[in-house]
Amino acid sequence: MPAESTWTPIATASGGSAGTNVFTFSSIPQTYTDLCVMFYGRSNFSANTVSVYGWVNGQTGTSLWGGTQLIGDGSSVTSGRYQNSSIYFIGQMPGATQTANFYANGYMYIPNYANSTHFKTIMSRMSNNQGVNSTDGKLFFYHSLFRATDPITSIGLGTDGNTSFATNSMATLYGIRAA
């Protein structure tokens, strides 16, 4: 029987262990058309909400990221920008002081990641619904640009204050093939 599937899990990273401050996917095969990262997470940082952000190819010292955001909080929708950043923004997840058992979930699509002539674009969604008793819930939609033509060979995900992901947090990297 046949072929590897069109949507293939490549690797999974999990939180909970002491010192799991970063989810890293390294040595990403260059044989797919697009990538997708599915994320489910909570932070151990002492706050109600904690930012989630990412970087590629180990490059955290550059200023090559920019992006546009659309955010809804249940009563209004706003748009904003960031530019010349060393990381790309994905959204927020609950922190340690948020009601227990709430996790955020989201995904990132990275099309044409192995291309060597185009800048890299990431489209991401994050849902951080904290329930009806919280005003901290938000829905995030980002479109980010990495102004480098290098193929993406690694992806890292991190949080505010470089603190750890809580137990049961995870991120899975998938490869997507086109015909």
Add this chain to the structure above:
Amino acid sequence: MSVFLQPIYTQTAPGNSSEITFNNIPQNFTDLLIVVSARAGIAALSDGIIAKFNGSVSNFSFLSVEGNGSAASSGSSATTANIARTNGSTATANSYASSVIYIPNYSRGNTKQITVSTVSETNATTTFMNFYSIFWNDRSPITSISFPQNSGTNYTSDSTFTIYGVSNIYDTGTPLAPTLGAVTDLGGVASFAFTPNDTATGQTADYYSVQDIAIMGTPAYGNVSPITFPITTGVTYNAPVKAVNVIGTSTSAMSGSLTSYNNFASIATQVITSNTSSIVFRNIPQYYSHLQLRVYARGSTNATSGYPYHIYNGDTSANYSSHFMTGNGITTAAAAYVNSAQPLSMNFPCANSSANIFGYAVIDIMDYTSTNKFKTSRIMNGWDNNSTGNCFVFSHVWNSFAPISSITLVGWDIANFVSGSHVALYGIG
């Protein structure tokens, strides 16, 4: 092949359906004969069943002669045709209308003439008997036939529909077993390749089929390789390809255990290498549940950005609506395009944006084969220029019950999709 009637398939109405369909009709008989015994929930003595070939009720016309127990009459229609009758709920209990439908040369490239005789006999004074002469002004081979009940009420659970193949060559022996080739997981369906071994005169197959030997279930039919066989994720199948004629059946080697966890299949990809004003996907397989398009694109027009749109089945009429909400980094906005022939559904950077920047859109089209729903899609889209950018969420609807068989992306506001753009179409099982 044989002069005998070769039963192909029988369907018994489940009781909760107002339409019965035969798909993948084998193409190597000469004619088709269909026998219908039907009753439906319509509050009437009798009602019609509409003619529908290959998913379409278009291009039909018919003449009828009718007797109702007290008078004879004749009627016609230039746009639609009834192909059979059902008894309704006020007809004598346990009575069903009987119809015989004959379709000669159904698989040839000619227009089709169909003869029908149908009776709706009960113990009432008024009953109905009809002769229909139906003309289908379409040269396509008939590969599927549907029987939608005219009023949309459900057929009762004892209603039966049987399709037979008729051929004009006499068989003398069982067809030779085909040789099984590659079995390929296409995500929601498996493709069974085979080589016919019809070398002996009088021992040719009328058609080929695939059916799991343990689960059984609905066979898949075809007369050329490959045959696509629907599979459920996580279920293990083991099936041969069978060659069938009226004398008997022969069987290829078994496929071996076949279990798919692949519900997301790549159908086709178009890579743009020069300015292209529209991108078309045709002959979209109808065996998936949903479709997804992933569009990576940039436009050629002398602007920072622009809006393409997508349409279905070549329908360029004002039969669409779309809406979007967007943020550009400073403000949010929304817009609507109602009853439009240009239902804007994406936004991409164009020539005046920085070089090497492309936008991305993911278009999800749910239930694209449904004949009961208008076709709705959801689009996530955006691009960023480091100094400017946009996030978009679009919704899009096509006001049509037709299954989607083609999708066209029209550059329109962006003029052309430029080299480096690519569009991938996926089927979701």
